[in-house]
Amino acid sequence: GEDVEQSLFLSVREGDSSVINCTYTDSSSTYLYWYKQEPGAGLQLLTYIFSNMDMKQDQRLTVLLNKKDKHLSLRIADTQTGDSAIYFCAEKKEGYQKVTFGTGTKLQVIP
Amino acid sequence: DGGITQSPKYLFRKEGQNVTLSCEQNLNHDAMYWYRQDPGQGLRLIYYSQIVNDFQKGDIAEGYSVSREKKESFPLTVTSAQKNPTAFYLCASIGWGALLGTEAFFGQGTRLTVV
Numbered sequence: 001g002e003d004v005e006q007s008l009f010l011s012v013r014e015g016d017s018s019v020i021n022c023t024y025t026d027s028s029s030t031y032l033y034w035y036k037q038e039p040g041a042g043l044q045l046l047t048y049i050f051s052n053m054d055m056k057q058d059q060r061l062t063v064l065l066n067k068k069d070k071h072l073s074l075r076i077a078d079t080q081t082g083d084s085a086i087y088f089c090a091e092k093k094e095g096y097q098k099v100t101f102g103t104g105t106k107l108q109v110i111p
Numbered sequence: 112d113g114g115i116t117q118s119p120k121y122l123f124r125k126e127g128q129n130v131t132l133s134c135e136q137n138l139n140h141d142a143m144y145w146y147r148q149d150p151g152q153g154l155r156l157i158y159y160s161q162i163v164n165d166f167q168k169g170d171i172a173e174g175y176s177v178s179r180e181k182k183e184s185f186p187l188t189v190t191s192a193q194k195n196p197t198a199f200y201l202c203a204s205i206g207w208g209a210l211l212g213t214e215a216f217f218g219q220g221t222r223l224t225v226v
Contacts, residue, residue: 006153033214042117042201042217088153090215098142099205099215103153 004091004102011108018076020105022089025070029091032065034074037086037104046087047074076107084109113138117202117218123226124189124196132187132200132221140206140216143185147171148199148220157200160185189223197225 003025012018024032030051035043049056049063049072056063062075072089089102115136124130134143142161146154156169160179174193179185189196202218 035215035217040199040220040222042219043203043215044217045214048214098159101146101154 004089004100006087006089006102006105008103009106009108011110012079013110014079014081016079018074018079018083018107018109020074020076020087020089020107022072022074022102023070024072024089024091024100024102026091026093026100027067027070028093030094031092032063032072033090033092033099034061034063035088035090035101037088039085043088079107079109081109081111083107115202115204115216115218117200117221119221120219122221122223124223126225127191129188129190130223132189132202132223134185134187134202134218135183136185136204136216137183138204138206138216139182140204141182142205143179144203144205144215145169145175145177145185145187146201146203148201154201157187196223198223 006022033048034046036046037043047058047061049065060077064073086104086106088104090099092099118133144159145157147157155171157175158169158177160166163179163182166177166179176188200221203215205215
C-alpha cells in the first residue's frame with residue numbers, strides 16, 4: 001500500500017540546519033521527491049532522488065535515503081527566513097503516473 | 112511557456128450554490144488531479160483523471176464533481192452537497208518534466224470561501 005508520513009511542524013533558528021523527515025511504506029517506489037509550498041501558492045519541485053541512490057546534494061539541500069527503513073530526509077544547511085514554507089515529500093512507482101504526497105511539514109525559521 | 116493555470120485565485124460562494132473551479136494545462140499531460148488543503152493539513156485527493164473522458168474518485172470525492180472532455184482541462188465543481196467547502200484547492204498535472212522522468216506540476220491554487 002501507499003502511505004507517506006511526515007511530522008507536521010519544525011522550528012529552527014536562522015543559520016542552523018533543518019532536517020525534515022519522511023517515511024513511506026511502498027518499497028517499490030522508484031522516485032522520491034521534495035516539494036516546497038510557500039504561503040498561498042502551489043507546490044514547486046525542490047529536489048528529487050532515485051531509489052537506487054543513497055544521497056544527493058544540491059547547494060544547500062541534501063537528500064538522504066535509507067531504503068531499508070524506508071526513510072527519506074531533507075537537510076537544509078544555513079536555513080534562511082525565505083526557507084519558511086511547507087515541505088512535502090512524495091513517492092512514485094516505476095510505470096505509474098500517480099504521485100503520492102505526504103502530509104507536509106511546516107518549517108518555521110526564527111530570525 | 113508551458114504550465115498549469117487555475118482560476119480564479121479567490122472565490123466566494125453562498126451556501127446552497129454550486130461553483131466551478133477551472134484548471135487548464137498546456138503541458139500535454141495525460142494525468143490531472145484535484146487536491147484539497149485545509150489549514151494545518153496536507154493534501155487530500157478529491158478526483159483524478161488519467162486520460163480524457165475518464166476520471167476516478169479520490170479519498171474525499173463526496174460533494175464534488177469533475178469532467179475531462181479535453182486533455183487540457185479538468186474543471187472541479189463544488190456542489191451544495193459539500194458541507195464544508197471552505198479550503199484551498201490545488202490542481203496538478205503529472206507527466207514528463209525537464210528534471211526527471213515524471214513529476215507533478217501544480218497550479219497556484221484557488222481559495223474558496225463560503226459566505
